[in-house]
Amino acid sequence: MPAEPIRYFDRTSRTVKTEQIYGESWLRFAYENPAGRLFVWLLVRRAIFSKWYGWRMNIGAGHDAGGTFIQLVQMLCGGNNSAARILPFITKYNLDVDEFAKSAFDYKTFNEFFYRALKPEARPISAGARVAVFPADGRHLAMPNVDTAEGFYVKGAKFSLSELLGDQALAEKFAGGAMLISRLCPVDYHRFHFPVAGVPDESRLINGWLYSVSPVALRRNVRYLVENKRELTLVESAEFGTVAILEVGATNVGSIKQGYVPGRAVAKGDEKGLFAFGGSCVITLFQRGRIRFEADLVKSSAEQIELYAKMGDRLGEAP
Structure with a gap:
């Protein structure tokens, strides 16, 4: 039986492609x-x-x-x-x-x-104070309401916010919120950036394993996302409220390296850190009612097809 290919929708070319x-x-x-x-x-x-x-x-x-x-x-x-x-x-x-x-x-x-740097002009940042951008190059899935989302990567699969965040009180703060999963392949640019302007706190380590985050693995067990080692940062944003950013480690990711200064205001698109070798993943959480995702992202996600977009591209807008 032939292996099931991994397909995604490329925002730039407006075509469905098969991942190498x-x-x-x-x-x-x-x-x-x-x-x-x-x-x-x-x-x-x-x-x-x-x-x-x-x-x-x-x-x-x-x-x-x-x-x-x-x-x-x-x-x-x-x-x-x-x-x-x-x-x-x-x-x-x-x-x-x-x-x-x-x-x-x-x-x-x-x-x-x-983990090479790119020329600044290679990743222009979408303008507008009320516009959020993708935090990384990659293949993205969106859940406009994380409480009702299920079946992403594998039919019927769910996991709880408290497991993902490692904090029940924080999970309640994001109940009914929106979630973006940004999956980076080894071929991608592996620095991650702030999707919104605001003031970030110090990142917190949530220890765990280092399973692959490829759909090949996640189709077997989506819970790898809550079992893997990850780092959590909260950003206080005037336009988007509290935004949670999690960098998720994966097999062969040597390390997650943060490069920002906690407590110092950042601009949208500022570099946050980098992943050393390996595929990896960034999860971004918004509170209920604080973002409206772009239509193409919502459509492809509803069809269980990841959308390929680059860091700095438009993710959504504060209502």
């Missing part, structure tokens, strides 16, 4: 095969596996890894220069090098390339 899945054969074995799922449970979901893979992606040319044994391990793992993977990756996934803040030849490791 990075590491597809491994991913499908891990989550669609009983032996693979056992391997995920025993090792892959654990932080040590992602730390090991992140370490591999941080190895540069001429890097002294600290001894003959480690160098032997590097050789067995495919060499000791992760930067050699960069140009083939760019070619295979047709990345636009004109967007990069520096030349593709200037990255010393694959991880440095992975």
